[in-house]
Amino acid sequence: TIREKAMALLFLPALARMAVCGGTHGNELSGVYVVQEMERQRKEKGEGVWPIPVTTVLSNPRAVKECRRYIDTDMNRCFSRDTLSSPITDSSPYEVRRAQELNNLLGLKGSTDAIDLICDLHNTTSNMGLTLILCTSSDWVTLHICKYLQTKITKVPVRVLVLDFPISDAYSLESVSKHGFTLEVGPQPHGVVRADIYIIMKEAVDLTIDWIHKFNSGTVFEGGDVETYMLIKSVDYPRDPETRTLTAAIHPQLQDKDFCLLKRGDPLFLSFSGETVNYEEEETLHPFFINEAAYYEKGIAFQLAKKMMLTIPAVRVQKD
Amino acid sequence: TIREKAMALLFLPALARMAVCGGTHGNELSGVYVVQEMERQRKEKGEGVWPIPVTTVLSNPRAVKECRRYIDTDMNRCFSRDTLSSPITDSSPYEVRRAQELNNLLGLKGSTDAIDLICDLHNTTSNMGLTLILCTSSDWVTLHICKYLQTKITKVPVRVLVLDFPISDAYSLESVSKHGFTLEVGPQPHGVVRADIYIIMKEAVDLTIDWIHKFNSGTVFEGGDVETYMLIKSVDYPRDPETRTLTAAIHPQLQDKDFCLLKRGDPLFLSFSGETVNYEEEETLHPFFINEAAYYEKGIAFQLAKKMMLTIPAVRVQKD
Missing domain, CATH: 2.20.25.160 (N-terminal domain of TfIIb)
Known part of the structure; x- marks a missing residue:
């Protein structure tokens, strides 16, 4: 039964390396400043500042500099297997080139070399509080992190949104990693950083690192139900x-x-x-x-989702 | 005394023509849609839709199309006398050209031909409610319109901000007209139109037309005090x-x-x-x-103002 499945203990590989990415959209500023602050912390306190190795990435530096969403095309639609393997020519959009660079740095997507987890930082003008966006409903590691954030963060609603793409079609940056999610925080106007939104985002990143460290250290995370929203249209x-x-x-x-x-x-x-x-x-x-x-330019006034309860098993790290 | 001055009745010329301008900054969308709606109303009901002649202007159509603040430079800094009289060359910024076009359409600035009043529509990400921005503290017509809006609009705070520039240095669009003000409404993210903000802006425009019509028709507007904020730094x-x-x-x-x-x-x-x-x-x-x-790009986190009460005289239209 589902209940018994939830009670089963699943042994999963340790998460050796994670990346925190900001500025995938250059005018979503909380992520840009979270990455900047993490790089300052590393400079001040050294690599040991976090209990696990963390790669920090400013995803679209040209767009960040111009404080625009993108230069030529929306980069967070460039990480499908097709776009990542398309030949680069003089007329290739900047974001397609940069996506392939990031795939070389953090991937290769779909390979055993791919980084264990990408946490990609985004803002929205919508009043979405903290929303964790996943490409699949069957990744227990990511769903456990979502459950952990839902438990630990109480100042704003924490919701989990599932898009359920086949991984090869998934076009967002975090699809390059083995696990991973988009961390969407709002409402914040693009081109603005609000301290309240920054603080929520930073806390969510810190708690994600915290969960990975605990998991790698052998903590058993109990199974149970996770409330999610499935994109309908x-x-x-x-x-x-x-x-x-x-x-x-x-x-x-x-x-x-x-x-x-x-x-x-x-x-x-x-x-x-x-x-x-x-x-x-x-x-x-x-x-x-x-x-x-x-x-507006994508022809979307809002999206609609169905609420769905997912049952996840207890997990623990594999012994070597 | 000030009290007696406030009681005096000042006879002023009728306001024959006004302009409502939106999209001076291309990503401030409430003004763009107010102008669009007014043009639809005129198409539907004919020129007599308003009791006075109203010119509607989409100030920066290229920036509106790209949903950016500007293409080459901030147009609302291009209406100083120097910039309006600078020679146009191939390398002139688009906004300087367009500012000179608008000066030909609505000015010439400082001349007797200049349009009587420009109401220039703007949005801000700041929580400024409805703020009326004036370049001078000595324009009784504009201050009377401000007082009228402060009386009639009760859903949001209505504040009057005075910059006090010499007119030749004043660089904003409404400085082209004899009277005029910037109508700033927020909070609204740039690139977004919120119905609540749109409704406030449309109401303020309708009330401005209403005041001008009443004034032209001979209504006496009593003098009194207007609460204003003076920019300090x-x-x-x-x-x-x-x-x-x-x-x-x-x-x-x-x-x-x-x-x-x-x-x-x-x-x-x-x-x-x-x-x-x-x-x-x-x-x-x-x-x-x-x-x-x-x-952010102008190096301004916020501005500071001093509250000041202005006393304005009663006004009435001059008989021919």
Whole structure:
């Protein structure tokens, strides 16, 4: 039974090396400053500052310098197996080159040499608190770290969002590592660093290092249930059919209500001339990435998820 | 006495024509959508949709299209007399060209042909509610409109900020018109439109049109006191002396507290390693533009103002 599976103890390999990556999107500043602060700490206190080896990476230095999301193309869509193996020419986008560099540094993706865990730091203009985004629902290590963060962080909601891609199609940076997740914290405007958001992100990174150290040291992490949200689909803004310009904004009653329960008849949009557009579907779902700045160009006003409980087994490190 | 001056009735010329400008900064979206909605209203209902002639302008169309603040340089610094009269060459920044175009359309600045009033629409990531920014403390028409908005809008704080530039040095778009002000609404992330912020901005524009119509129709507007804030100075972030990168963020106790009273010993910044930097000056002042995204590159963490009561005379339109 599921209950017995949860009680079983799984022995898993130690996590020898992890990477903390910031600035994958150059205008998401909390991650940039967390990486900067970790590099300062290492300079001040030496390599032993953390109980495990941590590689720090500023993922998209050119975009960080210009304080833009990207130079040529969204880098966090460049880590699919196809893009990572595409030949580089003079006309290759900067981010495709840089993604291949990062794959050489932290991968190779899908190989035994790949780094054990990438924690990729992101911000959103949506009111998503701390959201941990995973590409798969079957990685016990990552789900245990999520459970640990959900237990330890109480100042903001900690939610787990599962996209469930096949790894070869997964296009985000953390898909290069064996385990790994995106750490998404908001609301924070792009191009701004807010101390409250920075502090939550730094705490989540410190707790991730903490979990890995405890795991490597032989701590048994009990199994149990983890509440997750599974991505179902994206919803675009109402747009002018000819110009494609927005004709409505997120409705004030939906704005900032990420992960609420959306029911038939609830308001979604308020047009610029004052009309309300309601949610018309029967299925109750949870909206998130509500009014994320970077998703206007992707045609996404918000995404919808289904809540799902995952049962994970107890885990312990393998003895050598 | 001041009281008698306030009681005097001043006869002033009618305001024949006004302009509403949005997208002076291309990623400040409320103004872009207010202008779009006004153009839709005009298309639907004809020129008579407003009781006075209103010119609508998308100030920086290229920056709007790219959803960036500007292409080459900040356009809202291009309307000084010097920049407006500088010769255009192949290497002139796009915004300097466009500023000269707008001066031809709405000016010429300082001439009798200049449009009567420009209302230039802006957004800020700072929690400034509705802030009306004026270049001078001696324009009774503009101050009367401010007083009117302060009376009519109750959902958010309405504050008046005075920069007090000589008009020839004033570099912002509304300095092209005889009267005029910048309408700054926040908090809203750049690249995002929030319905609540859009609604406040649209209401302020509608009330401005309303005031001008009443004034032109002969309504007497009583004199009295207007609470204003006078800009004193700007304060930069703590930065690394070599790299110039930020070493601290706005302190959580100051974040979102625009226009609070800042006293000696109050926290200003929290460094990324956890130390607090306090306000050390004797003078109590009011901070604003706290953590505005666009001001990182200008070296401004926040600005400081002094509260000041201005007494304005009663006004009425001149008979022909």
